[in-house]
Amino acid sequence: MRLSDEALDVLFREARTHNGWLDAPVTEEMLGELYDVLKWGPTSANGNPARFVFIRTREGKERLRPALAPGNVDKTMSAPVTVIVAYDLLFFEKLTKLFPHNTKMREMFASAPQLVESTAKRNSSLQGAYLILAARALGLDCGPMSGFDNAKVDREFFGAGKERAGCEQEFFPEGHVRSNFLINVGFGDRAKLYPRAARLDFSEACLLL
Numbered sequence: 001m002r003l004s005d006e007a008l009d010v011l012f013r014e015a016r017t018h019n020g021w022l023d024a025p026v027t028e029e030m031l032g033e034l035y036d037v038l039k040w041g042p043t044s045a046n047g048n049p050a051r052f053v054f055i056r057t058r059e060g061k062e063r064l065r066p067a068l069a070p071g072n073v074d075k076t077m078s079a080p081v082t083v084i085v086a087y088d089l090l091f092f093e094k095l096t097k098l099f100p101h102n103t104k105m106r107e108m109f110a111s112a113p114q115l116v117e118s119t120a121k122r123n124s125s126l127q128g129a130y131l132i133l134a135a136r137a138l139g140l141d142c143g144p145m146s147g148f149d150n151a152k153v154d155r156e157f158f159g160a161g162k163e164r165a166g167c168e169q170e171f172f173p174e175g176h177v178r179s180n181f182l183i184n185v186g187f188g189d190r191a192k193l194y195p196r197a198a199r200l201d202f203s204e205a206c207l208l209l
Ligand SMILES: Cc1cc2nc3c(=O)[nH]c(=O)nc-3n(C[C@H](O)[C@H](O)[C@H](O)COP(=O)(O)O)c2cc1C
Pocket: 015, 016, 017, 018, 069, 071, 072, 144, 145, 146, 147, 148, 181, 196, 197
């Protein structure tokens, strides 16, 4: 089924990367719905390597602040939610649930750390993109960011197996979860948008063979 022009506008053509946020909350229910949509996007061997930390509190934002590039501080501190899109280097331990029809997959990843790393990075990036599109489909806006210190975030949020309130401890297995990129989520203030920049034309970016 082809989506309407209006839907394509919402997902792509009119959607923008936001830097300022309206004073409207993003609830836990909205985040649950967001995950329940984005989780259906495809990943290699259905591995679901992405892990998402939804930072909603002032305290959580303050833990993130020292890792942010200066230009990303204000928009992140004022966003209703900042998501750390991360990946679990032990994602393959869940393949018995996620890929039950091929039991050899787990062994393949367990013996190939480079394959684990590239697969986790590639697919968590895809899952972050699914999050952006799912958010737009649900009426939310996003501002993705790679301008931050990954090592600092990994130490602060994924280090040393400290128990985190509200999360199962096994969600943060020591040293096995790494940050990929951040996404601010909220209801964007269109008055604070930068001018829309061009995209490459088909002839610049695509080759028909
Ligand atoms: C993975 C990724 C990382 C980005 N990192 C930053 C960043 O650190 N700081 C920032 O201000 N914008 C960042 N951006 C925003 C881009 O510059 C923006 O999405 C792009 O210019 C398109 O803007 P538009 O969606 O409004 O057309 C990032 C975008 C992506 C997808």
